[in-house]
Amino acid sequence: MIRSWNEINYVEVPNGDIMDDSTNVFIIGTDPVMLIDTGSVVGMPVLLETLNTLGNPNVSTILLTHVHIDHAESTEEIRRLTGASVRFHEAELPELAATTTHDIPLDERIEDGEIIEHAGVRLEAVLTPGHAAGHLSFVEPAENWGIVGDLVTGSGSSAVFPPWGDLQDYLDSMQRIADRGINPLLPSHGDPVTNGPEALQHFIRRRLQREEQILELLDDQELSVEEVRDRLYENVPQDLLSDVTGNVILHLEKLEREGRITRSESGKESRFSRESLNR
Template identity: 30%
Template sequence: MAEHPTGIPIQLEPLVTRVLANNPSPYTSSGTQTHIVGDRDLAIIDPGPDDDAHTEALLRAVGGRPVRAIVITHHHRDHSPGSRPLAAATGAPIVGAVAEHVASDSLRLDAAFDADYAPDEVLRDGDSVSGDGWTLAAVATPGHTSNHLAFALPETKALFSGDHVMGWATSVISPPDGDMEHYMKSLEKLLGRDDRVYYPGHGEAVDNPQRLVRGMLGHRKQREGQILRLLRERPMALGLLTTRMYAGIDPRLIPAAERSVLAHLYDLRGRALVHEERDVWQMTGQAA
């Protein structure tokens, strides 16, 4: 990703300004990108972590203009906690993804749940918020999380893709809230659209989004095929399967890779291609 300072508004097009939060990590790239939509009045998409410096940077970028809505793509703590101090400062409602509280024993990655997220208004697929010269229409894209929404800006054919499609890496799909079958269907849904550009929550803008989405679908199908080939060799536990598939990966990313492999396995199990016995995965019909 091209380097630029945190907290500095970058105008991407007349209706869209980006402000980068200072929360870089192996899971967030250079940090969470908050997008400000509008000119005379505004929407703020994914205000990021609860960080005083980032909230102050957003308020400077707002410059006293009315904020019609604080819009949330999903409830991970690198995206939604900043909505609360921003709402207190601007009086704007928090709208977007439904609040989901999922019990999980999985490792807490950087993209952990924001347990305090509570929107003033839930938006469903096709619902919208609008202001002077702009509209944000919700596009349901579950998979990365069960409640994930993208937001289309029809005035310029832009799509704010959150973490469903990012400009630097593929999304982590972490069960039970993440679901590989839903993620793939959401990618296919986006492939059927004609958006001009994606503005993701992490990474640079995507100027040829349909090509990227086709590549992401192909990448996930390749991973699925890799799992099936390895399990045809012999049954394997999740950890061994992951290390075989992701040889040479940054060790800090192994937990995330393991969650995505597990999501693939759950999808394959749902299609009766694999099953699990005593924490060992194997092809259906294969002897342990």
């Protein structure tokens, strides 16, 4: 089913076993169209059916917010079927090279700050790393709304995990979009977020509160990643365990970089404590 916000159409394409949430694929213009993300391979029939409903327009360009499987697994095939030119930020290339599920040709790089115009819609590419190194948001500079990929979801902030995620970058990116007052935020998963700046500030505060909790935990004891995780979160469902652990690792790495905690290696395990413990 085609959904829309103002004149911007998007379709929710399913992700099968990859994740419960579907991915919003944005369809800009009427013929030719420009797509933002294409979704996973299992969702491809839904995207093709939607294009069919729209009279099978030419697809001239595919912009990718980032190269994660639920956004870009079908990109190569859609490119092959349509001849579209594929564009994304080059900082995605290392993660793409390490990805075994899909490969995507980069026909033309997108630069931070570049204005991309299609069918009368002007979009500014804004580099918003953190969830992924070359994650882009596409902001309409006059009306100040934005298609923001996984910067947020319709129901919360996004999972950020190693090795390609970076928590400080993620916080900075949320702040960058909040400072510009972008609203609404059209995310890749879920409904538009219609209190953009407030929602972003709320997510930033929550992450910083989490950080304070970690510092408190490490005040008088030395803990491993798993020990920190188990004290912060009770009863984590098995399928979320690696995401949650990854999130804890990124928090610890950030605090360590800032010199607020120290790491000691005991056996194969890293243990963390507040610096004061070692003085």
